[in-house]
Amino acid sequence: MNAVLAERAARGTLFQPVDIGHPLYAAVTDPQTAFWALVDKNKVHEANRDPDLLAAYGAKAGQFEQELHALRFGLKPSGVYLNPTERCNLNCTYCYLPDTQRSSGTHMSAEILHASLGKLRDYFRSVMPADRKPRAIFHGAEPLMNALAVFEAIDAFADDFVFGLQTNGTLLDDKALDFLTSRNVSIGLSLDGPVADITDATRRTWGGKSVHDKVLRAMEKLRGYGSWSVITTCTTENLPYLTRMVELFHAHEVPTCMLNTLRCTLPGARGVKPADGDMAKAFFAAMDRTYELYQESGRKLMVANFANILIGILAPTARRLMCDISPCGGGRAFFALAADGSLYPCSEFIGLPRFNGGSLLLGGVEAALDSAAFREVTTRDVDRFSPCGDCAIRHFCGSPCPAEAVEMNGGMDKIGAFCDFYKEQVNYALRLIADGKADDYLWDGWDEGTETVFALS
Template sequence: MTGYSIGQAGVPSSGRYINTGSGVSLVPVDIEHAHYMALVDPVAAFWVLVAKDRLADVLASRPLLDSYRERSADFARELHNLRFELTPSAVYVNPTERCNLNCTYCYIPAVMRSKGEHMPTERLIDALGRLKAYFATVMPAGRKPRIIFHGAEPLMNKRALFDAIDAFADDYVFGVQTNATLLDESAVRFLTEHRVSIGLSLDGPVAEITDATRHTWNGKSVHKKVLMAMDRLRGYEAWSVIATCTDRNLEQLVPLVELFHERGVPTCMLNAVRCTLPGARTVRPQDDALANHFMAAVERSHELYRETGRKLVVANFANILLAIMAPTARRLMCDISPCGGGRAFFALAADGGLFPCSEFIGLDTFKGGNLFSDSVENVLASPPFAKVIGRNVDQFAPCSGCAIRHFCGSPCPAEAHEMNGGMSQVGAFCGFYEQQVRYALRLIADGKADDFLWDGWDEGIETSFKVILQ
């Protein structure tokens, strides 16, 4: 038998070459740009934009590899901390199970929304007290945790909600996400005086489009009421509007962005419909159609900025840009794996049940415990939470072989589990995210990315190592 020796068994190569041995892996990615393509390290989310006619030279060059190796440990540590070392700093609180609307795509079961319970004022205040005690053990000194009142429709339990905000005004940063139908002048006055961030929902520029998916239980329109609430909020800096993108409103996304800009909306979100429950899947758009209309709407927001000097930031797309340019600056934690559910935040249901995210409320198998009988620490370590926290795109196909997996995160675990059959499945819009990331890289190549982000977004933030090689 012929033998051989390599000196010391198991010693890896020196890493001097790209894409072999222990050298860095840089995968070419076509971003559909006239002059540039991307090279991406799928493991560390490092990237570089390269002139197409120089790709071979760059891959064979030493300077790029040397520059990357100088910072590779920093990249790996930053991404690891973001993915695996976070502790919760926010809670989505549902102060009621009820809603006065019956939206087609809601992730909360209809029986809960129509016949559910309110959380009494005393119990809500007790809940925030318990959460305050928990956060005192994990939050850095001087930093306040966030409480976002979510739905169902939180303003259906307005008295309890407002009393809780009054009671803990110095302890939390508050937000409320509302369908806006109950956001009258007195409610706006209270929330703005308490510096509460306010999110509304509107799916169309005209009633016919909005009403296709958002309406009362009797089928009545809510479009005009939302516009009235938007008028009341004009000039307040801490408000936003969510539009859910479905097959019913895709062709109206550009006019919708124009309406948002005209009415002074500071920030909007154009969210792909979450397909957790069957009703939402009936209005799921096709990926390519969604991508085309979504990018047209984002482009229109940029045109309006250039025309007027006033930005309308599309926050969910801005988050994709930040995932590429400065991962720790992300403001949303859906587009990362594991996602923020159970790690950066968790959700409190009206009965005290604790879930990794609001998207799981209504799915009892994902209840980790109850705030009034279990410690938060034990709930965070419970099997239902571990199932969500353990969803890792490095461990299942096709994500494990995808070069852009850490710019996307394959959201959402709730819809992956309910729609596609398990945590080791992709979410509902893999193709849409592919297009978003390519679009974002094209904007970076053209030097336009800052126009799509909040002013001052990079103050105190270290951006990712990035290079554009001519």
């Protein structure tokens, strides 16, 4: 063990204790490397004096620190969110895009979309291995409001990108479904309630009409398709019904869902924000129910946002989503193209003009990545501000989201909207690991290609 680690251990600050609420185990972490271990909860304060743990960790700490630094600061983008229109046919309470854009915004022309994808293709070829394709996700507002341009682009660039489409599902008719599924485009839907009254509380058309049944019909048509998912955004309106939501998804054979916390970037979302404790109670009850359904049926319902927390603990560099690490993935692992051709670190920032990194066609990707707008996001570092800098699990959480931290709490050096919930989510995940249940909440084969680099009984 090097002198710095030895000194920290002598001061009792190398391993920080975490009460995970388990009857037998607590956790200790070194947040500087995202290392963790489960220990006897009655002996948690002995970790900094355990010679076996100290020796084993000391031999690997440098490697862990390098890997975490590379994950946080060494990535190059490998994906893009494409916003081919500013318009949406829904007026959802919590949307992160201003209502003026969604009601009367512009479409991106097919010509500009093609030129943009050509420019993006050339950029990704310069930074990615030749055997990997970048991901390009058509995203909100509602991409199918500009369906013709989107479909032409998918066909024109089929050899250059792995395409996905996130849609509210209301315009997903048979023709659109046939087109997307025949080209193996991943499809994401949104549904916020098990019944129409709950969905309609936050997701309606501009005229106030329900969209619940249309989304259910789309889900039924997608049953059996290999690559689709459904997002539920958790609000005060649907929180008591999250368990029923996962039961509905399981019954419809949804392969993957997300039970997302609100992004409180704009004021509309803050009006339906649950309290952290309420969010935790409902979320964990829903997760417990997914486990029961798996035990009963042998079929998993993956809750992708929680699975990513688990993977971020078990194998930090294998995580698939990049919201729960700091800096987040915005401007590092991906970026967003707005309908006007401007680049933003993430779609969450498109309603915030100060985060415009410039035109793709005029300035290019590299210029945007190096812009002040992007650097404000990509240099956000939870090690450097309170209370995150003193938090034992800060690199399993990431203090998301920078957009809401700025708009809701006043700066990049502020926490996001659900600090206490994220702490409890990590504790819940560690309890599952302690009980040997983690694999039941993860994709089959999630650890293929991973390597165990530390194990100590």
